[in-house]
Amino acid sequence: MNEPKKTPTIQDVARFAKVSTATVSRALSIPSKVSEATRARVSEAVRVTGYTLNQTARSLRQRTARTILVALPDIRNPFFSSILDAIEREATLRGYGVLVLNLYFGRQTVVQLRDFLLSNRADGLLLLDGAFDVSQLQVVDEQRAPVPVVVACEEIPKSGFHTVLTDNGEAAERATRHLIDLGHRRIGHLLGPEHNIVARERHAGFNRALEKAGLKPVAEWCLRGNFEMESGFAAAGRYMSLPHRPTAFFAANDESAIGFLSGLRQYGVTCPRDISIVGFDDLGVAPHYDPPLTTMRQPREALGRMAAEALIDMIEDPNMLPSSLRIVLRSELVVRESTGRPAAPDDGAPS
Amino acid sequence: MNEPKKTPTIQDVARFAKVSTATVSRALSIPSKVSEATRARVSEAVRVTGYTLNQTARSLRQRTARTILVALPDIRNPFFSSILDAIEREATLRGYGVLVLNLYFGRQTVVQLRDFLLSNRADGLLLLDGAFDVSQLQVVDEQRAPVPVVVACEEIPKSGFHTVLTDNGEAAERATRHLIDLGHRRIGHLLGPEHNIVARERHAGFNRALEKAGLKPVAEWCLRGNFEMESGFAAAGRYMSLPHRPTAFFAANDESAIGFLSGLRQYGVTCPRDISIVGFDDLGVAPHYDPPLTTMRQPREALGRMAAEALIDMIEDPNMLPSSLRIVLRSELVVRESTGRPAAPDDGAPS
DNA sequence: GAAAGTATTGAAATCGATTGCAGAGGGCCT
């Protein structure tokens, strides 16, 4: 009685209910195909034996794992974690499990990711990283059925994957435009990581806004950064050493904007009096920072949810989606107190 | 040639290498048991066929999923996400996948969590939520082999589970002590969620520190909160309406501390001039907030890593761990600028 | 009342690996 009992299987249920395993299986998954009486006997048997489905066995037979794999660069990043959250909700709703995989390790992880997918542990991949080199992920043109993939957040240019993302370039343009509308003429940009596609798009959007307003981009006003607070903090020093300083900055994201502001405080530069800053992401802390941060809010929940939806749709019916799906979600400017009119009348680029 | 080829199985490899599937299996997992020549033929066959292991089939046979399930209250919370990150690293290192499950839905999720575990999709559970009602999770006293469980972050009092956590009470005591040492006598506490064990322990630690210093706890100085920024923000209003205001606060976590500070700014109360605040967690933004936040830093990476280690150890050898493991990690006070001496000499509780 | 259709069930194959057992072959010892 106290020995480690084996977990009950469908065989045990069948024996107890005096039916075949086939009938038990049907009673549980297609009740309409089984008579009332049998169904009751099976239910009772399940109750008594304490039977629970062995998902592994089902997966093997049905060739589906009812699991999706989410690969992302960094779970700690609040931007990703809130998307992951939305993905998890949607997946759970539709009966899918969520496997997560960090992508720190570069090359090694590619192999791992590939094996993961090809090992039937997951039915599809949700990739949250455009920097990822997909050519190494020989999942597509392999001599086997293609694995469903959806790329979210960042676009992988000619990969042909379904994509769900936000309007990074356009949003950056609007953020910058906001600064211009306030009267700023000397506007700088705190860059994101050099090889990150999202960062590049935001940079491009920034440039477009300047151009449309007839402002010349000034190379020294684009300060190096990498989305992290420390990089913004470090950029403050470089800002101070500029001969002709911008009165406003568009930061590639909120984190670097916060680091930047924090660094500027060290030099006695106050926002928005001396400088205006607009960020990107609308992190949770943005409204409670000092000053509350003007920023572009990305629809993170929608992004995660729609990406998960698309992936699961594709898994459940590969023909359901159009050959190439590309959803672009619109970000929203949230004006708070980190942006204002420039102190002095402003005459544009340095002489 | 262009038809959807089936993914190659071990049978295909065996056929190509002209050996049995048993030999292929051994060549891949116990190479020492196979002759040099055969091993080479198998390798070649694997290369040519493009074979990858079907983990599901292996799992079924070996009765292990090489996957752990991490259940947590909220992935978005940066505290949890960084622990999840550490867990993922450790698990990956040891060849385990990580399934995540949010626990929003209360009752429904319990059932789900239970099925998840009993369905052989995961070999063990890492639970990051002490508020969770484990009695419903009939995994322990079921009439079957017990599922390995490790509880991290929060303790579940008499559950008998292995536990890895930080010294919440003791750390809260030290945080409060820091305020006392600075000369504060009127010290308040911004509470965490009422039924959260961690919050209670911090509250208890707070009280102990006061007591040891001969200070009487004042009920009105404990402001309601729930770990979220908004709750801290709201608490600021209640603070302002106190007849006799504390000169220092110990906030149950950084987020609520930040919300509180943000709320206080609305009333022109400046930190640390008018009030000192110490938080808990050392969020990424803490050093870059204005003022930089004094806080208790929890060893989050270590916590996640050790919890994952313990769980995987338990999975791989149930007899390896002592009957009851309880690891307590020490938090560290990080003094920044949100705490200072009280402005006026301070004489303790109101008359 | 016979034929056709429908509802219900079971036997057995199947998914793709691992593994216990046994057999073949070779080397070594007595």
Add this chain to the structure above:
DNA sequence: AGGCCCTCTGCAATCGATTTCAATACTTTC
């Protein structure tokens, strides 16, 4: 030469479900 041990390999069972196919009983229809 015979016996023993060791290495290498294959056969076939096994993990726990699903699913095809066929058989049976029961209705319905003409």
